[in-house]
Amino acid sequence: xxxxxxxxxxNGSKEILDVFPNLSLLNMLRENLTLTGTKSGCEAGECxxxxxxxxxxxxxxxxxxxxxxxxxxxxxxxGLSEEEPMRKLQKAFMDLNAIQCGFCTPGMLISAFALLKxxxxxxxxxxxxxxxxxxxxxxxxxxxxxxVKKAAKK
Amino acid sequence: MNQPHPRLPEFEYCQxxxxxxxxxFLDKHADQSRPxxxxxxxxxxxxxxxxxxxxxxxxxSIEGFQKIKFDKEEGLTIGATVPLNEIISHPKVKKHYPVxxxxxxxxGGYQLRNRATLVxxxxxxxxxxxTIGPCLVYHSKAHIVGPDGKYAVDLKDFFKGPGKTYxxxxxxxxxxxxxxxxxGAEGAYQSIGRNKFxxxxxxxxxxxxxxxxxxxxxxxxxxxxxxxxxxxIFADSAQDILKxxxxxxxxxxxxxxxxxxxxxPIDDIxxxxxxxxxxxxxxxxxxxxxxxxxxxxxx
Numbered sequence: 001x002x003x004x005x006x007x008x009x010x011n012g013s014k015e016i017l018d019v020f021p022n023l024s025l026l027n028m029l030r031e032n033l034t035l036t037g038t039k040s041g042c043e044a045g046e047c048x049x050x051x052x053x054x055x056x057x058x059x060x061x062x063x064x065x066x067x068x069x070x071x072x073x074x075x076x077x078x079g080l081s082e083e084e085p086m087r088k089l090q091k092a093f094m095d096l097n098a099i100q101c102g103f104c105t106p107g108m109l110i111s112a113f114a115l116l117k118x119x120x121x122x123x124x125x126x127x128x129x130x131x132x133x134x135x136x137x138x139x140x141x142x143x144x145x146x147x148v149k150k151a152a153k154k
Numbered sequence: 155m156n157q158p159h160p161r162l163p164e165f166e167y168c169q170x171x172x173x174x175x176x177x178x179f180l181d182k183h184a185d186q187s188r189p190x191x192x193x194x195x196x197x198x199x200x201x202x203x204x205x206x207x208x209x210x211x212x213x214x215s216i217e218g219f220q221k222i223k224f225d226k227e228e229g230l231t232i233g234a235t236v237p238l239n240e241i242i243s244h245p246k247v248k249k250h251y252p253v254x255x256x257x258x259x260x261x262g263g264y265q266l267r268n269r270a271t272l273v274x275x276x277x278x279x280x281x282x283x284x285t286i287g288p289c290l291v292y293h294s295k296a297h298i299v300g301p302d303g304k305y306a307v308d309l310k311d312f313f314k315g316p317g318k319t320y321x322x323x324x325x326x327x328x329x330x331x332x333x334x335x336x337x338g339a340e341g342a343y344q345s346i347g348r349n350k351f352x353x354x355x356x357x358x359x360x361x362x363x364x365x366x367x368x369x370x371x372x373x374x375x376x377x378x379x380x381x382x383x384x385x386x387i388f389a390d391s392a393q394d395i396l397k398x399x400x401x402x403x404x405x406x407x408x409x410x411x412x413x414x415x416x417x418x419p420i421d422d423i424x425x426x427x428x429x430x431x432x433x434x435x436x437x438x439x440x441x442x443x444x445x446x447x448x449x450x451x452x453x
Contacts, residue, residue: 001164021167021210043161044198051265057239058265063197067167068212111265132352133263 006070010035011079019066025059026050028066029076037077037106041135048134051107052076058114060133077106085116088151098147100138108134112148121152161201169212173219173299173328176211181301181324187211189326191235192269194262195278213326222247230332231297238267238275238285251332253341253360254288260345261285263352273327276312279319280354282381286313287360288343290386291376294332300325313385336374339364340448344437345380348424355381356425357433359413361441363449369397375409375445377438382417382430389413392438401446403453410439 003018010033017032026043029035029052041049043062050061053075061074080086089112092098099105108131115122115130122130127148128141136144170176180187186208190196199205213219219235224246232241238258241247247255261270261284275285276296286309295306301324309330312320321327341362347353358380366374375396377389392409399405419430446453 001166004167021165022162024162043201045194045262045266048263048265054268057268059268060265063193063266063269065167065193065210068214114264129351130264133265 004067004070006067008066008069008071009073011075017066021065021067023066024062025052025054025064025066025069025074026061028069029061029074035076035078039103039106041103041107046133046135047104048107048111048131049104051110051134053080053110053114056114056117058111077110080110080113085120085151085154086113088154089113089116089148092147092151092154093144096143096147096150098139098143104134104136104138108136108144112144112151115148116152122148124149162197163200163203163206165200165207166209167212168209169215171215171217173216173326176213176216176326177299177301177324179209179211180326183209184323189213189277191274192237192271194266194270195274219328224250226334228331229334232272232330232332234273234327234329235271236273238270238272239264241272242267250335251288251292253343253362254285254292254332256343257284257288257345257358257360260343260347260351260355260358272330276309276330277319277321277327279313279315279317279385281316281384281386282355282358283386284343284345284355284358284380286386287358287378287380288341289330289332290378290388291341291360291362292332292335294330296320296327297329297331298325299328304328306331310388315384335362336364336366338449340445342441342444342448344441344444346433346437354424357381357419357430357437359434359437359441361438361445363396363442363445365449371397371399371401371405373397373401373449373451375442377409377413377441379413379416379434379438382419382434384418387416389416389438391415396442401451401453406442406446406453407439410435410442413438 039049041047045060045063052061188207190210190212214235219233221233223231294309345355345358360378363375380386392412395409419427
């Protein structure tokens, strides 16, 4: 296996990295760039804990190769925390206790952020469908749905 | 610090810029290479060592593969690497091929559909592939390019069994084309999974209906059945019933029951064969009821 040089914009800053072809975007973020806000869950595209924005759209970073991201932009939870509607979402999640262990929260927030960007006033059903690819084993989802609704209304 | 994915074996990655370059490479390394688009099936197969490619050939940089084109006479063409969410949000697909959108929405969660492609779903040739039924009822064609040149195949002839397709080594699909559907065509995609959305189908039915004066009933209905046979199949006897008998609630019930004849389901982790037989009839009835309502046929 040969190392491949890639240039990728992560949270607005240009990174030049030498990566192996079998390195996932998830591991590139966590191991090479120490951006550990993105969580490693099922590593099979099921749980959504690793959700990041690739060219502005949410993807499961566990199922993207780092080499595919050359020339593209990636945003993680660390890079979005100062941007609206992320601040509103984070506040609503805290206000309504939509977090228990917190492991799913970065992925949930990114999916909710992408939803509110494309649909600023979603219905309950639209929120549920948008967060379908993000599993939470603690909250029972109700508080998460309420928090996204609250952030949308602000 | 270049920690590879803990469960991804070693492989080389290449990114051809033209379909000729891709085909030449795939032909030269036929047994060791694998075309790669969204990777949502391929990634798991590589990780679980169900396939062992030495090369992943990423098709996403090939010009034209990322495009959706629509022409009011020619119809719709979807490039090989267009992700499902792009198809779902395309206004012309929404207007002319709504059943394809209903089915595409059933595939995984939103972030998975930003990567998963229609062509990937077809090439994976799963008996429970959600988008296969709509592609069949809309009479789509696969446009293939390979070492012997370019040609097109009706999608009804494309599937040879679970995971098996018409594609020969070195060949790839460039695009899928859909003719303009018959005037006034309406349809439905009905599926059942372990969860309400996003799970693989235990069983599913696609219906497309439209007026056809030549038929005794005055209508033509196309029905495909998903996850109840080695490939997605047409329910021929149900279609014949709906061609000949006046369309009443009794007729659609009879047609829905006739779907059972075409099925050869198996027991698996998602459901038993008997459950699938029961569900396919119920889904066919629901799909026909919905389609008749859209066609303003009083039942």
